[in-house]
Amino acid sequence: xxxxxxxxxxxxxxxxxxxxxxxxxxxxxxxxxxxxxxxxxxxxxxxxxxxxxxxxxxxxxxxxxxxxxxxxxxxxxxxxxxxxxxxxxxxxxxxxxxxxxxxxxxxxxxx
Amino acid sequence: xxxxxxxxxxxxxxxxxxxxxxxxxxxxxxxxxxxxxxxxxxxxxxxxxxxxxxxxxxxxxxxxxxxxxxxxxxxxxxxxxxxxxxxxxxxxxxxxxxxxxxxxxxxxxxxx
Numbered sequence: 001x002x003x004x005x006x007x008x009x010x011x012x013x014x015x016x017x018x019x020x021x022x023x024x025x026x027x028x029x030x031x032x033x034x035x036x037x038x039x040x041x042x043x044x045x046x047x048x049x050x051x052x053x054x055x056x057x058x059x060x061x062x063x064x065x066x067x068x069x070x071x072x073x074x075x076x077x078x079x080x081x082x083x084x085x086x087x088x089x090x091x092x093x094x095x096x097x098x099x100x101x102x103x104x105x106x107x108x109x110x111x
Numbered sequence: 112x113x114x115x116x117x118x119x120x121x122x123x124x125x126x127x128x129x130x131x132x133x134x135x136x137x138x139x140x141x142x143x144x145x146x147x148x149x150x151x152x153x154x155x156x157x158x159x160x161x162x163x164x165x166x167x168x169x170x171x172x173x174x175x176x177x178x179x180x181x182x183x184x185x186x187x188x189x190x191x192x193x194x195x196x197x198x199x200x201x202x203x204x205x206x207x208x209x210x211x212x213x214x215x216x217x218x219x220x221x222x223x
Contacts, residue, residue: 049211101153
């Protein structure tokens with residue numbers, strides 16, 4: 001079993017929809033969580049960075065961490081065709097500098 | 112404000128050769144991490160440099176080595192290249208380990 005699991009997709013949604021992207025993990029010691037967006041053949045772009053549990057909002061993006069369920073989510077409101085990309089989650093414990101990444105979920109927002 | 116800059120963008124090498132990849136971190140960032148991303152996979156941690164020292168290493172063989180310079184820029188060296196080393200190599204920087212990482216666009220290495 002991988003430490004971090006993501007559904008690879010593709011997830012196709014119409015423009016304007018609310019998108020929910022998720023990651024599950026097995027290590028209950030994970031404390032730091034990040035979400036990245038990666039366009040084809042480009043480097044990942046940091047969207048959200050959260051520590052421990054709770055919600056964090058930034059513009060159209062909301063990140064949620066549910067440590068009791070070992071589950072994190074990224075919500076995208078009013079999705080746009082330009083949001084079409086692969087979304088990666090990453091996480092680490094407090095005792096390491098190594099982030100573990102999921103394999104990514106491919107999102108397609110249809111105009 | 113320039114972000115993380117990596118060079119070269121693309122590289123083709125022959126099996127057995129050696130390669131050096133370069134990274135300039137974002138202004139104000141002193142911590143540099145290197146990741147390897149195979150096609151269709153998430154990035155895998157190679158190592159992290161801070162204060163010119165390797166602070167932590169992932170599960171990569173000794174053929175992978177690095178260096179950080181006083182101006183915080185960094186190099187990744189890979190010796191005795193294998194076909195399986197073909198990947199996108201990403202450099203990420205941060206102002207502190209407790210901040211999110213900013214990635215560069217990567218160097219796409221092809222080993223033939």
